[in-house]
Every structure is written in structure tokens, then in C-alpha cells.
Amino acid sequence: MAESSFNNLTSLARALSQPKLELPELNEVSPTRPGVQVHRRRLLSSCNSVESTNEPLVSPSEEARVLVINTGGTIGMTIHDNVLAPKANAFVKSLRKLPILHDEAYAQQTCLYDYYSSESTLVLPMCKDCKRIIYTVLEYSPLLDSSNMTPDDWGRIGKDIEKNYQNYDGFVILHGTDTMAYTASALSFMCEHLGKPIVLTGSQVPIYEMRNDGRGNLLGALLIAGQFVIPEVCLYFYNKLYRGNRVTKVDAGSFNAFSSPNLQPLATAEVDITINWDTVWRSNTTAKFQVSTELNRNVGLIRLFPGITAATVRAFLQPPMEGVVLETYGSGNAPDNRPDLLEELKKATDSGVIIVNCTQCLRGTVCTSYATGKVLIEAGLVAGGDMTPEAALSKLSYVLAKKELDLEAKKKLMSQNLRGEMNVDLAGAKLCLSNSRFIQVIAKSLSVSCKEELQAIRDALTPPLACAAAKIGDVEALEALREMGTNLCLGDYDGRTPLHVAACEGHLKVVQYLLRHGATVYAKDRFGDTPLCNAVRFRHKEVVKLLRQTGAHFSRDKLEEAGTELCSLAASSDLEGLEIWSLAGADLYKPGYDGQTAIQVAQDSGKKEVVAFLVQIMSSNYKTVFGEFNSCDDDDDDEPTTDSLASPLQQTWKRRVRTAE
Numbered sequence: 001m002a003e004s005s006f007n008n009l010t011s012l013a014r015a016l017s018q019p020k021l022e023l024p025e026l027n028e029v030s031p032t033r034p035g036v037q038v039h040r041r042r043l044l045s046s047c048n049s050v051e052s053t054n055e056p057l058v059s060p061s062e063e064a065r066v067l068v069i070n071t072g073g074t075i076g077m078t079i080h081d082n083v084l085a086p087k088a089n090a091f092v093k094s095l096r097k098l099p100i101l102h103d104e105a106y107a108q109q110t111c112l113y114d115y116y117s118s119e120s121t122l123v124l125p126m127c128k129d130c131k132r133i134i135y136t137v138l139e140y141s142p143l144l145d146s147s148n149m150t151p152d153d154w155g156r157i158g159k160d161i162e163k164n165y166q167n168y169d170g171f172v173i174l175h176g177t178d179t180m181a182y183t184a185s186a187l188s189f190m191c192e193h194l195g196k197p198i199v200l201t202g203s204q205v206p207i208y209e210m211r212n213d214g215r216g217n218l219l220g221a222l223l224i225a226g227q228f229v230i231p232e233v234c235l236y237f238y239n240k241l242y243r244g245n246r247v248t249k250v251d252a253g254s255f256n257a258f259s260s261p262n263l264q265p266l267a268t269a270e271v272d273i274t275i276n277w278d279t280v281w282r283s284n285t286t287a288k289f290q291v292s293t294e295l296n297r298n299v300g301l302i303r304l305f306p307g308i309t310a311a312t313v314r315a316f317l318q319p320p321m322e323g324v325v326l327e328t329y330g331s332g333n334a335p336d337n338r339p340d341l342l343e344e345l346k347k348a349t350d351s352g353v354i355i356v357n358c359t360q361c362l363r364g365t366v367c368t369s370y371a372t373g374k375v376l377i378e379a380g381l382v383a384g385g386d387m388t389p390e391a392a393l394s395k396l397s398y399v400l401a402k403k404e405l406d407l408e409a410k411k412k413l414m415s416q417n418l419r420g421e422m423n424v425d426l427a428g429a430k431l432c433l434s435n436s437r438f439i440q441v442i443a444k445s446l447s448v449s450c451k452e453e454l455q456a457i458r459d460a461l462t463p464p465l466a467c468a469a470a471k472i473g474d475v476e477a478l479e480a481l482r483e484m485g486t487n488l489c490l491g492d493y494d495g496r497t498p499l500h501v502a503a504c505e506g507h508l509k510v511v512q513y514l515l516r517h518g519a520t521v522y523a524k525d526r527f528g529d530t531p532l533c534n535a536v537r538f539r540h541k542e543v544v545k546l547l548r549q550t551g552a553h554f555s556r557d558k559l560e561e562a563g564t565e566l567c568s569l570a571a572s573s574d575l576e577g578l579e580i581w582s583l584a585g586a587d588l589y590k591p592g593y594d595g596q597t598a599i600q601v602a603q604d605s606g607k608k609e610v611v612a613f614l615v616q617i618m619s620s621n622y623k624t625v626f627g628e629f630n631s632c633d634d635d636d637d638d639e640p641t642t643d644s645l646a647s648p649l650q651q652t653w654k655r656r657v658r659t660a661e
């Protein structure tokens with residue numbers, strides 16, 4: 001390990017976790033505030049020159065992009081025949097006229113519509129921290145009252161997110177409130193290895209009405225999806241951000257329509273938006289984001305009531321039923337003086353139906369304190385802990401669709417916490433950094449007494465400590481910091497996270513460790529750089545590969561700039577640079593500012609070794625992308641035998657490789 005003034009970080013970190021002095025508890029830490037630096041310079045200069053005004057050239061501020069998927073719901077409804085129903089093609093037009101949701105002057109000055117080739121792209125006024133959130137609305141047809149939604153609609157939303165994942169920093173789903181808790185729960189399971197925020201919202205009163213909750217809800221959801229890397233499916237309503245699989249609709253007539261009885265909100269939007277980072281779920285993965293749209297429809301919910309007959313239960317549990325959520329009394333209880341009922345449950349579980357025990361109570365968990373609860377375990381039910389019935393049902397649907405798993409494995413998954421939907425470790429509360437002696441000694445010497453000041457000290461001290469450990473490759477120090485409750489995703493004063501630092505230094509083991517402990521590849525520092533940009537800049541090939549495997553990608557603007565960078569690398573025969581940019585996902589065919597590609601630059605300047613090198617990378621990229629296709633080919637040749645067999649994309653690649661050769 002490298003020597004430095006922090007060479008004993010491990011012991012320092014351990015010292016931090018000494019027993020506490022009497023000071024207030026901390027639950028919250030500051031958010032990192034990522035932003036996107038967008039360069040529309042080329043387009044802007046042409047835009048400005050066409051206008052030929054005396055106005056100064058407009059430089060776009062830092063920008064983030066959000067995709068809004070409008071599925072329907074009250075937020076976009078109008079009254080027809082005295083009842084509310086969704087109105088098609090009206091939402092974006094109406095948003096354009098609302099200055100809090102769209103800044104037309106900025107859109108015109110920065111050529112927004114031309115750049116995104118979309119009339120449905122809008123821009124929020126400048127945020128407090130000088131950032132702009134640009135959002136594109138994708139409106140579904142037909143728009144639905146959420147009472148009409150089915151798992152097919154969840155699949156459609158999931159696929160659209162997957163398709164657009166790389167192009168946006170976050171996603172907002174506009175949805176009716178009636179079944180929003182079901183959709184939020186289902187999406188939380190379907191979205192595997194999620195690294196970006198997906199925020200569902202809607203309203204109780206249409207956005208077109210004078211007094212409504214839609215504008216505030218949409219604005220809050222956009223601000224959160226555009227500014228914070230919260231890798232969760234969330235639900236934003238009435239100034240609160242909740243974990244999607246923890247909510248339930250509790251009020252049909254109030255703006256405060258949702259409750260998350262067993263988990264505090266992930267964020268509150270008051271004077272400031274405060275993220276409760278200690279509660280935010282982390283996927284701890286080095287795998288790429290994917291959406292699993294396979295869902296099992298043979299699932300159902302049944303609610304116990306005094307006097308329920310065995311015949312009702314038997315009828316409900318008949319094939320093709322494969323999974324059932326049984327809503328029981330209190331802490332998971334059912335009559336233990338009803339052998340007829342218990343026998344029906346036992347018969348069903350013996351024949352392979354998974355029955356999950358969830359409480360009818362709004363708050364609390366299933367446990368085995370009572371004889372009336374124990375009988376359900378004996379009947380083969382799986383304890384659902386503190387899951388909402390909505391979460392349990394959609395989890396069943398997701399788990400039962402996993403064909404590769406046997407019944408026991410499926411049951412095990414049902415009792416495990418997959419996406420923060422249940423609390424399985426109530427006793428295992430971690431020692432929190434706010435309890436640490438180190439922080440508290442400092443607090444005392446500064447005469448700090450209130451929670452907010454203590455929190456400020458913690459937020460100021462722990463990210464640089466973690467970054468220092470990352471800099472010298474000290475995994476043990478990071479582990480010690482993490483064990484005491486440090487959030488390793490938080491950035492320092494420049495928004496640089498430990499992952500940025502480890503990527504710069506090329507510490508592969510630290511990068512691996514951080515990714516397995518919740519670090520996000522989408523964090524951006526104040527310069528708009530991600531860990532991937534840093535690893536490319538300092539040419540750490542293995543780190544680039546790992547970040548890419550985890551789903552990291554260049555932003556649209558970085559990809560735009562890549563052409564010019566590649567040409568300059570080609571001109572200086574920098575093969576290592578070309579390779580690393582290619583590994584990071586840059587398109588080797590992207591032309592530079594003057595329309596020339598890297599290969600053309602190399603050809604024109606007679607750099608044969610660069611041409612050969614580029615051709616070699618291009619054909620190996622071709623094989624990686626189209627390998628499967630080729631393996632079906634009769635011909636031994638690596639490429640398909642005829643162009644007609646190839647997809648349009650494949651044909652383009654082939655043409656490019658041949659031209660280069």
C-alpha cells in the first residue's frame with residue numbers, strides 16, 4: 001500500500017467507531033449533486049449566426065436529461081360526459097404554457113428543439129445550483145386510467161426505460177394513483193441492477209385545473225430524477241419521495257394520498273430537497289442494468305375475515321394458481337381452531353403453490369409471537385415480513401417467472417430482501433458514524449450541540465476520508481468506514497466520490513469493492529465527469545472494462561466529442577489511447593469537427609500501423625456484437641455470408657470495416 005499522510009487510515013477509521021458521547025442521533029447526510037455539462041456549441045454557433053442578432057452567444061448551463069413516460073392518470077385528465085378521463089395529445093402543449101415547468105426563452109436560445117429533434121422536449125427554469133433539467137415526454141396511446149392497467153403495461157414501461165436507459169440521467173413515470181403502488185412495486189423487481197432514479201408520480205386533481213397537485217408533483221419528481229443518483233424505483237407525492245415497493249394508497253380524497261408505513265421517506269421536498277442517503281437502497285453490483293419483463297400471471301391476493309369458508313379458500317387456491325398473498329390478522333395470525341381452513345392451505349403449499357403471509361395492518365411485520373401465527377408456518381406459508389400486499393404480489397409474479405429456479409429457490413427468494421421491500425434484519429442496526437468518538441470529539445471542541453451542526457461535520461469529514469482511502473488503494477480503511485455507517489457513494493466538496501478517485505488511480509480492487517458496496521457509476525463530479533471519464537483519461541484499461549461491464553457509458557455529449565479526440569489520437573499514433581476510447585464505448589467511425597474519421601486521418605497521414613490497428617479493433621468489435629449471429633452461419637467465415645442475412649446495423653458495420661480495409 002502506498003505511503004501517505006493517511007498511511008494509517010485503517011486505524012483512523014477504526015478509531016472513529018469508538019463508543020459515543022451523548023450527542024443527538026444523525027439520520028441524514030447531504031446529497032451529492034451531479035449535473036450534466038452539455039455542449040451544444042456547434043449547433044449553438046450555427047443557431048446564433050443564423051439569427052445574426054447582437055445578442056451574446058448563449059452558453060448552455062449544466063444540464064441533466066430526464067425521460068418522462070406519460071401512461072395516463074388524473075394528472076392529464078379532463079371532464080367528458082361529467083366524468084374524468086385521459087385526454088390525448090394535450091399534456092405537452094399545456095406544459096409549454098407553464099413557466100414553472102418550461103423555460104421557452106432558454107429553449108429558443110439554446111436550439112433545444114433542433115438538438116433533440118423533438119417538440120416534446122422541454123426545459124425547467126434554472127435550478128438553485130445553476131443546473132437545467134431537460135425533459136422529453138413520451139406519451140402512451142391510449143392514455144390509461146390506472147384502474148385499467150395490467151402487467152402488460154408494466155412490461156411496456158420497463159422496456160421503454162431499458163431502451164432509453166443510456167440517454168437519460170433519470171426517469172419520471174406519470175401514472176394514475178389508483179394502482180401506482182402496484183406498478184411501482186412491480187418495476188422495482190423488474191429493474192435489475194438499477195443505477196438511475198425512476199420516479200413515479202401523478203396527481204389527485206388534473207394539471208389543467210386552477211388548483212391542482214399535479215404541477216408540484218411533476219416538478220418535484222423532475223428535480224429529483226434530474227439531480228440525484230438515487231438508484232431506486234421511487235414514488236413522489238405531496239412533497240415526499242418514497243421507496244416504490246413500500247407505498248400504499250391510503251386516501252382517495254387528499255393530496256397526501258400515499259403512505260409508506262414501514263419505511264421513512266427517502267427524501268422530503270421542503271425549503272430544500274433533503275435526501276435521506278442512509279435509507280437509499282444500493283444495488284451493490286458489477287452487473288449491467290436489465291429489465292426482466294417475464295411475469296407470472298397466476299397470482300392473487302386473499303384477505304382473511306372472520307367466518308371465511310374453507311370452500312372459498314379452496315376455490316381460490318385451485319390450479320392454475322401458483323402464488324397467493326394471504327392477508328392475515330395482526331402480526332400474521334389466522335384461526336388455529338379451523339382445521340378445515342388450515343388443511344386447504346397445507347394442501348395447496350404441498351402441491352407447490354407459494355403462499356406468502358402478509359398482515360392486513362397498515363404498519364408492522366409478520367412474526368411468530370402467537371400460536372395463531374405458528375399454525376401458518378406449519379401449513380407451509382412463507383413469512384412476508386413487513387412487505388405491503390402490493391409488493392408481495394408483484395414479487396411473487398416476478399419470482400415465479402424465474403424458470404431456472406426450483407420451488408425451494410423461489411420460496412427462499414420470497415423470504416429474502418431483494419430491493420429493500422422488506423426488513424429482514426430488524427435487530428442488526430449498524431453502528432452509525434454519528435456515534436463515532438472522532439466526529440463527536442471534533443463536535444465538542446467546536447462547541448457543537450445540535451443535530452444539524454453535527455450532521456454538517458459528519459458530511460464534511462467522511463467523504464474526503466473515504467476518497468483518501470480510495471486514493472491509496474486502502475480497501476481495509478474503506479471497509480472500516482463503511483462498517484460504521486459511512487455512505488461510500490457521497491462526494492467531496494467537488495462532488496468527487498471514492499469511485500472517481502479509485503478510477504483515476506487505477507485501483508481495480510478498490511473499484512470492485514466500491515461497486516459491490518453501493519457506489520454508482522453514474523456519479524458526476526462538479527466538472528460533469530464520471531468515474532469512466534476519469535479511468536479513460538488516466539488510461540486504466542481494466543477499470544474501464546469493469547465500469548463498462550457495470551453499465552457505465554459516456555454521455556451523449558461526450559460521445560459527440562469523441563470523434564475529434566479519436567482523430568487527434570490517430571494523428572499522434574496513440575494506439576493505447578484509441579484502444580481505451582474504444583473500450584469505453586466511443587464509436588471509432590465518429591467523425592471529428594471537420595468531418596474526418598480517425599481512420600481517414602491515419603490514412604491521409606500514411607500511418608499504416610494506426611490504420612491496421614483501427615481495422616483490427618473494428619472487426620473485433622464486430623465479432624463481439626454479432627458473434628451470436630455468426631455462430632448460426634453455415635460458413636466458417638466470421639462474418640455472415642450475404643448482406644441480406646445481416647441486420648441494417650450489421651450491414652453498416654460490415655460496410656465500414658470493408659471500407660476501412
Ligand SMILES: NC(=O)C[C@H](N)C(=O)O
Pocket residue numbers: 072073074075144145146147175176177178179202203204205
Ligand atoms: N388520481 C388518480 O390518478 C386516479 C385515477 N383513477 C387513476 O388511477 O388513474
